Amino acid sequence: MTSMPRGGAADVYAAARRRRAVAVVGAVSAGLLVLSACDKPTPRSTVTVGRSSVSEEATCGGEGKTLQTADLTTCLKDTHIQSIKVDPDDTVRLGVDPAIADKRWTILMNGQPLTEDSNKTYRTVPGSVFFNAQYGAQGDSTLVTIKAGDGKKSGSNVTGLWSFKFKKAG
Incomplete structure (x- = not known):
């Protein structure tokens, strides 16, 4: 011992x-x-279709500063974005962080406004809308962008863009 x-x-x-x-x-x-x-991450935006979802940080901006028109055009041409399959019979759910909702946001389809601006954190849209020529759709894929405003109702300043590629399922 x-x-x-x-x-x-x-x-x-x-x-x-x-x-x-x-x-x-x-x-x-x-x-x-x-x-x-x-760097502090930018607020996120999420798209959910059925049981699938994709989430994205801002493609451009997202820090609250107003973006210039040239920056917006470049951002809308970005090809490195998340994609999700959308069946026209599905309901598409788009959600944003409260920081985006506070700035008011609009859904763009191929660069054109699809909805009025909103301060809600959640919107639903029928999947068929994203492939309907009446709404400007062409072919089997559509660029859907969430545009954050400046907090003013129907304001024209853009502070961030979150883009997603919708591919037609089925």
Whole structure:
């Protein structure tokens, strides 16, 4: 049997606790440093069709600053966007973060307004609308964009765009 001086075990445990505390403080500090280097993410917009959904940060803007017309045109031509299959018989649900709803938002289809601006966080649209030539649809895919305004009803300033590609299912 080995013997340890009286109280020696307590010193071992105290040293281990100090090392753990230093490690935890180091990990928290490193985490805060990493977070401070990151940009704040822009609000998200989500499209849900049946059991499928896609979510996207702003394609352009989203930080509350008014976008210039040239920026809007470039953003609407962006090809690196989420896509989702839409059956014309389905209901399409479009949801936005409260930060977008506070700015009032509109649904655009191929760059043209499909709905009036709204301050709600959720809208539903029949899937058939997105493939109906009467509403400007062409072919089996449609670019749907959520446009955040400036907070004024029927305001003309745009502060962010969230785009999705709808592909006709079936």
